[in-house]
Amino acid sequence: MQKQPGTDTDLSRYQDDVRTIKEVLLSVERQPLFEHWVFYTWGVILVVGAVIHFMIARYLDWIATDEFVRLWVPLIVFGMGLEMTAYVLNIRRNDLPFWSRDFVRIVVGLVGSSVVLIFLVLMLFAAGVAQLVPTVLLLGLAVCFFLFGQHPSYAHLTYIAFIGLVAAVVLYFIRPDPAVAGLLCGAVAGLSMIIAGAISGRALHTV
Amino acid sequence: VDALYTQFDAVFFERTRLSMMTVLYREDQVSFNRMKKLFDLSDGSAYSHLKKLVESDYVAAQRRLSGDRAETWYSMTASGRRLFRSYLDFLESIAQKGNGANNEV
Numbered sequence: 001m002q003k004q005p006g007t008d009t010d011l012s013r014y015q016d017d018v019r020t021i022k023e024v025l026l027s028v029e030r031q032p033l034f035e036h037w038v039f040y041t042w043g044v045i046l047v048v049g050a051v052i053h054f055m056i057a058r059y060l061d062w063i064a065t066d067e068f069v070r071l072w073v074p075l076i077v078f079g080m081g082l083e084m085t086a087y088v089l090n091i092r093r094n095d096l097p098f099w100s101r102d103f104v105r106i107v108v109g110l111v112g113s114s115v116v117l118i119f120l121v122l123m124l125f126a127a128g129v130a131q132l133v134p135t136v137l138l139l140g141l142a143v144c145f146f147l148f149g150q151h152p153s154y155a156h157l158t159y160i161a162f163i164g165l166v167a168a169v170v171l172y173f174i175r176p177d178p179a180v181a182g183l184l185c186g187a188v189a190g191l192s193m194i195i196a197g198a199i200s201g202r203a204l205h206t207v
Numbered sequence: 208v209d210a211l212y213t214q215f216d217a218v219f220f221e222r223t224r225l226s227m228m229t230v231l232y233r234e235d236q237v238s239f240n241r242m243k244k245l246f247d248l249s250d251g252s253a254y255s256h257l258k259k260l261v262e263s264d265y266v267a268a269q270r271r272l273s274g275d276r277a278e279t280w281y282s283m284t285a286s287g288r289r290l291f292r293s294y295l296d297f298l299e300s301i302a303q304k305g306n307g308a309n310n311e312v
Contacts, residue, residue: 014301020222021295024229027245095241097280101234 029152031094032200033103038086039197042079043190049075050186057179064130102151109147113140131178134185138168141189145196156199163192218263219290223248223256231266231283232291239279257281265290 052071056062062070091098117140124132142164149158167188171181218224226246230237237245243253260266265287269280283291 011301014298016222017220017225017294018298018302020225021229024226024245025233028230028233095238095244095278097234097236097238 026152031096032090032153033087033100033106033151034083035086035090036197036200038083039193039200041082041086043193043197045075045079045190046186046193047190050183050190053186054179054183057182064125106148106151110144113144113147116140117143131175131181132172134178134181135168135171137185138164138171138188141192142168145192153203154196154200156203157196160192160196160199163195164188218259219265219294221256223252224260227256227260227281228265228283228287228291231281232288236280236282239281242281260287 049072053067056067056071087103088098090096091100117136120136120140121133124130124136142161145157145161145164148154149156149161167184171184175181176184219228223246227242230242230245239253239257242248242257243250246253248256257266257268261268261281264284266281267284269282270277271280272278
C-alpha cells in the first residue's frame with residue numbers, strides 16, 4: 001500500500017501511532033520482576049538476622065566466620081529461595097519468559113555487585129578492620145538499590161538507596177560498638193526493604 | 208511532509224497489530240496468553256491478529272511445552288524488526304519535518 005502522508009488525517013494517524021507505541025512501551029516497561037512481598041520477607045529476614053547477630057555478639061562467644069556460616073548463610077539462602085519463588089509466581093501470573101532480557105540484566109548486575117561486596121568484606125577482615133563491615137554492607141545495599149532502581153518498575157529504589165548511604169556515613173563517623181553497628185546495619189537494611197515493598201505494592205495497585 | 212511516503216502495508220498499520228509489534232520489538236519473546244492479557248483480547252481476536260503478522264513474515268511462532276500444556280510463543284523476525292525500525296525512523300522524520308515547518312512560520 002502506498003500512502004501520501006500530506007493530509008491532516010494522515011498526520012493525525014501518525015500521531016495516534018506514536019501515542020500507541022509510547023503507551024505500549026510504558027506499560028511493558030512497568031511490568032514488575034517480582035511479587036512485591038519479597039521485599040517484606042527480605043526486610044523481616046534482615047531485621048531478625050540483625051537481632052540474632054546482636055544477641056550472639058553480646059552473649060555467645062562465636063567467631064565472625066562461625067556467625068557468618070551458621071547465621072547469615074542460612075538466612076541468605078532462605079531469602080534467595082523466597083525471592084526465586086516470588087519471581088516464578090510473577091512470571092507465571094503474567095506469562096513472562098523465565099530468562100527475560102530485564103531479568104538477565106538485573107541478575108548479572110546483582111551477582112557482579114555481590115561478588116565485589118564479598119571481596120571488600122574479606123579484604124576488611126584481612127586488613128583487621130572488621131568494625132567497618134556494617135558500613136561497607138550498607139554501602140553495598142545502597143549500590144544494589146541504585147542499580148535495581150534503573151528498572152522502570154523500581155525507580156523508587158534510587159531514592160530509598162539514600163537511607164542506606166546516609167546510615168553508612170553516620171556509622172562510619174560515630175563508630176559504635178560492633179554489636180550495635182551490626183544491629184543498626186540490619187535494622188536500616190530491613191527497614192529499607194520494607195519501605196521498598198510498601199512503595200512497590202502501592203505502585204502495583206495504582207498502575 | 209508532502210515529499211514523504213510510506214510503504215508500510217495494512218497488516219502493520221492496524222492499531223492492535225502495531226501494539227503487538229511494539230511489544231515484540233521491546234521483548235525478545237512473548238507468549239500467546241500474555242498478548243491476550245496485555246491487549247485484553249479474546250482467543251480468536253488475538254490469534255487472528257498474530258496469524259496475519261506471521262503470514263506476513265513479521266513475526267515467528269514457536270510451540271513450546273510449558274508444564275503439561277503447550278503454548279505458542281512469538282518473536283519478531285529480522286524483516287519485522289527492520290520494518291518496525293524503519294517505521295520509527297519514518298515517524299521521526301515526519302516529526303522533524305513538522306518542527307522545521309513550525310520554525311519557518
